Amino acid sequence: MIRFDNVTKMYAQQARPALDDVSLEVEKGEFVFLVGASGSGKSTFLRLVLREERPTQGHVHVAGKDLAKLSSWKVPGLRRQLGTVWQDFRLLPNKTVSQNVAFALEVIGRSRHQIATVVPEVLDLVGLADKGGRLPGELSGGEQQRVAIARAFVNRPMVLLADEPTGNLDPSTSVGIMRLLDRINRTGTTVVMATHDAQIVDSMRRRVIELEGGKVVRDQSRGVYGYSS
Amino acid sequence: MRLRFVFSELAIGLRRNLLMMFAVVIIAAFSMMFLGTGLLMRSQVGITKAAYFGKLQVSVYLCPAGSVDPQCPAKASDEQIQNVQSALEELRPLVSSVQFIDQDQAWQIFKQEFRDAPALIKNTDPTALPESFVVKLSDPKRFDAVNSAVANLPGVDQVQNANTFVKKLFSIMNSMRNAALVACGVSIVAAAVLIGVAVQVAATSRRRETGIMRLVGASNLYIQLPFLLEGVLAGLVGAVLGFGGISLVKTLIVDGQLRPLLPVLGGQVIEWADVFGTIPWLLGISVAVSALASFVTLRMYTRV
Numbered sequence: 160m161i162r163f164d165n166v167t168k169m170y171a172q173q174a175r176p177a178l179d180d181v182s183l184e185v186e187k188g189e190f191v192f193l194v195g196a197s198g199s200g201k202s203t204f205l206r207l208v209l210r211e212e213r214p215t216q217g218h219v220h221v222a223g224k225d226l227a228k229l230s231s232w233k234v235p236g237l238r239r240q241l242g243t244v245w246q247d248f249r250l251l252p253n254k255t256v257s258q259n260v261a262f263a264l265e266v267i268g269r270s271r272h273q274i275a276t277v278v279p280e281v282l283d284l285v286g287l288a289d290k291g292g293r294l295p296g297e298l299s300g301g302e303q304q305r306v307a308i309a310r311a312f313v314n315r316p317m318v319l320l321a322d323e324p325t326g327n328l329d330p331s332t333s334v335g336i337m338r339l340l341d342r343i344n345r346t347g348t349t350v351v352m353a354t355h356d357a358q359i360v361d362s363m364r365r366r367v368i369e370l371e372g373g374k375v376v377r378d379q380s381r382g383v384y385g386y387s388s
Numbered sequence: 389m390r391l392r393f394v395f396s397e398l399a400i401g402l403r404r405n406l407l408m409m410f411a412v413v414i415i416a417a418f419s420m421m422f423l424g425t426g427l428l429m430r431s432q433v434g435i436t437k438a439a440y441f442g443k444l445q446v447s448v449y450l451c452p453a454g455s456v457d458p459q460c461p462a463k464a465s466d467e468q469i470q471n472v473q474s475a476l477e478e479l480r481p482l483v484s485s486v487q488f489i490d491q492d493q494a495w496q497i498f499k500q501e502f503r504d505a506p507a508l509i510k511n512t513d514p515t516a517l518p519e520s521f522v523v524k525l526s527d528p529k530r531f532d533a534v535n536s537a538v539a540n541l542p543g544v545d546q547v548q549n550a551n552t553f554v555k556k557l558f559s560i561m562n563s564m565r566n567a568a569l570v571a572c573g574v575s576i577v578a579a580a581v582l583i584g585v586a587v588q589v590a591a592t593s594r595r596r597e598t599g600i601m602r603l604v605g606a607s608n609l610y611i612q613l614p615f616l617l618e619g620v621l622a623g624l625v626g627a628v629l630g631f632g633g634i635s636l637v638k639t640l641i642v643d644g645q646l647r648p649l650l651p652v653l654g655g656q657v658i659e660w661a662d663v664f665g666t667i668p669w670l671l672g673i674s675v676a677v678s679a680l681a682s683f684v685t686l687r688m689y690t691r692v
Contacts, residue, residue: 239605
């Protein structure tokens with residue numbers, strides 16, 4: 160589903176590469192934790208998958224496509240197959256929960272009829288069936304993140320990318336979010352989650368890829384956050 | 389493509405950016421008004437040129453009674469008039485026709501030409517109008533030959549070349565037209581820059597929305613169209629107001645204050661048809677400029 164072949168990413172005005180000769184593959188349906196300190200290259204990894212950035216060297220393949228060969232007008236098509244969730248939720252404050260989720264469908268030209276059916280379904284899935292009319296500001300952090308996940312998942316993407324989705328949440332709320340991501344993963348959606356949260360990684364026992372200074376230093380199936388050090 | 393979505397985004401954008409759009413509309417209206425004025429000025433030069441064509445002639449004015457000019461001690465005598473006429477006839481074939489205008493005819497022509505200025509007619513003494521020869525030349529450029537042949541004959545007051553006057557008139561009209569077009573060019577640049585800034589402000593103020601749109605896979609068209617339409621709409625409203633401006637110029641100035649100058653302009657001024665003829669230019673240029681300005685700005689500030 161996602162394959163990195165010897166990918167190096169240099170940012171201008173930085174001597175050290177953000178990613179340094181990374182090769183790895185994520186299979187369809189996998190749940191992968193991306194761990195490592197700040198600046199280890201986790202976000203760059205996600206940005207390369209989204210084709211927000213292009214690699215300096217090497218090739219990134221997503222859903223069978225070589226992103227280097229993908230012309231820019233096909234990038235929206237790629238992104239429709241990827242759902243994204245961030246630490247800061249990124250909801251539109253002046254739209255209701257339903258409207259926030261519907262927005263993701265409106266802007267890719269889905270019909271009103273289709274939106275009217277799909278949005279309640281996905282709100283039900285994330286456990287917010289009765290809060291569609293609320294504004295994001297009226298919800299707790301955990302609920303806001305559920306809205307963001309609903310928006311990312313409403314278009315049934317093949318891959319869900321999550322950048323520190325529990326970073327702003329307390330541990331018990333985080334557990335709820337992880338259950339939700341796990342459920343989404345069980346529908347066959349590949350999930351890649353960058354995180355600092357050792358407790359979550361340890362409890363989930365999924366594949367762990369650890370980055371350090373832009374290099375993959377560990378790739379473990381059913382891994383833990385770190386060796387107890 | 390869901391137009392409803394695009395238009396609701398457009399409405400939101402316009403509401404948020406109202407003051408900026410107001411400024412854009414005003415400057416666009418002015419630039420389109422200058423453009424329209426320049427275009428109409430050009431039409432008027434064409435009309436006036438056509439009216440004067442074939443009328444380019446030399447007038448040899450004879451001394452009137454009671455002149456204070458030292459060249460004219462008395463009214464030109466019949467003998468002097470005869471001499472002038474034969475001197476002119478000798479210049480054939482350069483001179484193609486010679487016509488004598490006596491005081492009666494001069495008065496009729498004067499009344500006809502200034503029919504829109506009755507005060508001027510009332511205050512003019514018919515006997516103060518000089519008699520003259522109207523000379524048509526086969527080659528209007530060789531005015532000097534006529535001038536040197538008759539200018540110093542007794543009884544001749546002055547030799548006037550209508551050509552010189554027409555040239556001066558055209559050069560004035562042309563420089564007015566050029567001034568209008570330069571003003572138009574400068575204000576179009578200002579309008580384009582302002583539209584660019586307005587679109588940039590609009591795009592920046594909605595960065596959160598466009599960021600989400602990009603990441604959920606909205607096409608560039610979907611993301612940019614509301615902003616593009618915002619710019620084009622401002623340009624369009626500006627063009628409509630600019631047209632209103634030149635309509636006002638037509639009503640108040642061309643059909644109002646310029647009326648007495650009608651004979652000078654060749655007896656004819658631009659019609660409403662000429663005014664309406666500028667519409668495609670105004671709309672086309674303002675839409676093209678605003679679309680281009682918006683597009684370039686969006687290319688620079690919202691990337692995929």
